[in-house]
Amino acid sequence: MRALEYRVMESNYDFISHLTGFCRVLREHGLLIGPLETSDAIRAVSMVDLMTEGRIYWTLRSLLVSRHEQLATFDVLFARFWNFQPLPRVKPPPNPSNKFGETRTTGRVPRALALPEEDHESKDTLIQLVRTGASGRHVTSETDLSVLDTQDMSELSRIASRIVRALASKPGRRRKRHRRKGTPDLRGAMRMSLTTGGDPVRLPRMRRVPKVPRLLVALDVSGSMDRYARLFLQLMFAVGQHTKRVEAFVFSTTVTRVTRELSSPSFSEALTRIGGAVTHWSGGTRIGESLADLNTNYDYLLNRHTTVFLLSDGWETGEPDDLAQALRRIQRRVRSVVWLNPLLGTRDFQPLARGLQAAAPYVDHFVPAADVEHLKRLPALLRS
Known part of the structure; x- marks a missing residue:
């Protein structure tokens, strides 16, 4: 029997306090974790009734680890956290920067915790928490996005270029003359022969020009x-550098169009403008209502030439039926719906969130998107 199993059976055991202490130690070891991240970790663990060690691991890793080089530290400390081994303490770095954590306050998190149950098949501990769901509150704040990391911009630019080319792979109606490829252009040959007195000339060819793709990107903030906002904002900006036929939105409890802000000359300027324009950063999650808003107020952007990218982890506080209905309407109108999920592909991932279950029939592609390596696979998937 694991150490945790002994502790959860004790009447004075408090899992929330234990998790809070784990987050504090992670911060001392260099991870950017503050009250915001700690609150999100508690809320995420509380989203599912029964969570095994594996599920708790990838849930916390997806929220608390922002860089690949932090994984080794997280894995070592998580093993000690789970088995109730002493966590090594270090002096925290001075003045840690965590702008996202400083821009909102968190409400009271329910602390009720039931006794564990035994999963006899997996021999793993199951912890049952009171379901609180994703937050439904609206948080008003102006987020300083200038702290976002831009070191992956060059790689994201290459990925964005390949995404646009993949979506433009199908030929359109417009034709363009080509020296070697395409069908013979008899009319063009006749016109060219007029300049040579009717003598034979080189047979020109015409080929169809690939369609310029129309994209609509909606980012869950x-x-x-x-933890993933910076990566997805960088991707959205990079896509906009390769095609002007892209519309950008961010949503949480409401939806905001940020196409104009994202078209700024530089990424840093785009971040500044978006941070000032959006007042619902780090709020709750109402995916269904937000997509219904898109259907109602921006229906003219949704047509058979549009590919919709939904960037979200799928946690939903609204009714799953509302999400299903909104996605069904969108899918009927557009070319395809692509859902990029940062949790997909992580260890022991299961689509337990109600939003993911409701959306499944109306999404053409579910794509893992936790980091740049995952995003590299996206163009090939879109081309297939």
Whole structure:
């Protein structure tokens, strides 16, 4: 029997306090974790009734680890956290920067915790928590996005270019003359022969020009997505550098169009403008209502030439039926719906969130998107 199993059976055991202490130690070891991240971790663990060690691991890793080089530290400390071994303490770095954590306050988190149950098949501990769901509150704040990391911009630019080319792979109606490829252009040959007195000339050819893709990108900026906002904003900006036929939105408890802000000359300027324009950063999650808003107020952007990218972890506080209905309407109108999920592909991932279950029939592609390596696979998937 694991050490945790002994502790959870004790009447004075408090899992929330134990998790809070784990987050504090992670911060001392260099991870950017503050009250915001700690609150999100508690809320995420509380989202599912029964969570095994594996599920708790990838849930916390997805929220608390922002860089690949932090994984080794997290894995070592998580093993000690789970088995109730002493956690090594270090002096925290001075003045840690965590702008996202400083821009919102968190409400009271329910602390009720039931006794564990035994899963006889997996021999793993199951912890049952009171379901609180994703936050439904609206948080008003102006987020300083200038702290976002831009070191992956060059790689994201290459990925964005390949995404645009993949979506433009199908030929359109417009034709363009080509020296070697395409079908013979008899009319063009006749016109060219007029300049040579009717003598034979080189047979020109015409080929169809690939369609310029139309994209609509909707990014979830609720609290559970804070850790991934920087990556997805960089991707959205990079896509906009390769095609002007892209519309950008962010949503949490409401939806905001940020196409104009994202078209700024530089990424840093785009971040500044978006941070000032959006007042619902790190709020709750109402995916269904937000997509219904898109259907109602921006229906003219949704047509058979549009590919919709939804960037979200799928945690939903609204009704799953509302999400299903909104996605069904979108899918009927557009070319395809692609859902990029940062949790997909992580260890022991299961689509337990109600939003993911409701959306499944109306999404053409579910794509893992926790980091740049995952995003590299996206163009090939879109081309297939």
